[in-house]
Amino acid sequence: MEAFMESHYIRVLPFLFEGLIWTLIITGVGLFFGFILGAIFGMGRLSKNKLIYGISSIYVEALRGTPILAQILFIYFGLPDLLGFNIDKISASIIAISLNAGAYIAEIVRGAVYSIDKGQSEAGRSIGLTRSQTMRYIIWPQAFKRMIPPLGNQFVISLKDTSLFSVIAVGELLYMGQQYYGTTFAAFEALTMVCLLYLAITVPTALYLRKVERRLDV
Template sequence: MDFSWIFEGNTLDLLLMALGRTIFYTLTGFVISSIIGLLVALGQISRSSITTWLAEAYISWFRSTPLLVQLVLVYYGLPVLLGINTIAWVCGIIALGMYSGAYMSQIIRGAIISIDKGQMEAGRSLGYSYWAVMRKIIVPQAIRRMIAPATNEFISLTKNSSLLSTITVIELFREANTIIATNFRTIEVYLVVAILYYLTNNIIGMAGALLEKRLKTGDELK
């Protein structure tokens, strides 16, 4: 195996730039998924049957269909349905956010319902509204409990971002295929890409563990 191709021309720069795009797409998609996840989770625990049904329908659709299919529907379907021009990377981020949002909603919902119900009752007895108690008391505590599973979802989203290459988005995996088309070093290129993904996801994992430790999440189990 020969890895000298990494230092030929601007190959290394192209891979690092593609990695930077991958991180940007993933991070932006994760922010969107967190917002969607919070809204869907609140919809699930809402007292409105219609809101609950809509939240459940959202989760059912996005958890039961492949991300690849969702990417294709967003990128190729929107021009047909709405008559608008689509930008590949924007569609990719939106699809990542919507897909991951279904999973984030369950992480957020699980963290919220794990908080003792007595805290809601105590907040209401002090004169706070339901949503004020959620915003000031329940959600801040739930955030600490969702750090570990949210970190795992972030890592999964990073790996899933490689599917953006199917809708012509230039990210790490697509850049790797472009390089392979010029040097024919298939195994070597994919191995380097795998290492880049590995390092990136381990950094994310360490960052999540550090944040979890800083907030002392799980100390009650020790």
């Protein structure tokens, strides 16, 4: 036991916990803004206005059709040439997660709203509600219930996507593991613990989502 406590499996943990904090911060903040973008562009994909629909569709297809690794490199290295100032790596990572997740969440929002029976809208209008009031008080609450499981899945996907930010030296979980084995050469031990920490978050999240899905009956 004493030998195990002195092994690289244990010694790497302080480094990894530091990286895990940044992983969770980037994921959480990114998904917060991603949901806002997803709600806006998801509703835009349902709009009868051709301009709004077109802009929303371009955003969704462009972000879903390109790798997030290319997006982070574009934001961190490409945009500064256009904007004339640098973007720090944490901000670039949050922007990348927000934009990327927003595109997928937009489709989640669009699908959830579209899945609500049209009779619900007609019922709202029949009692004197405007279109926006019908959406706010009748359609959206039902649609949001159906969004919860796929939004949870998007959290897991975005969490794992943060590992790609090691290419711009963001101190997330994988990068801290790489830093550790770069000096100790204990790659097997470090990467084993990296994977276990990812699983410690993703597996309970997946199990919880299944429970929520059964409870909501969606």
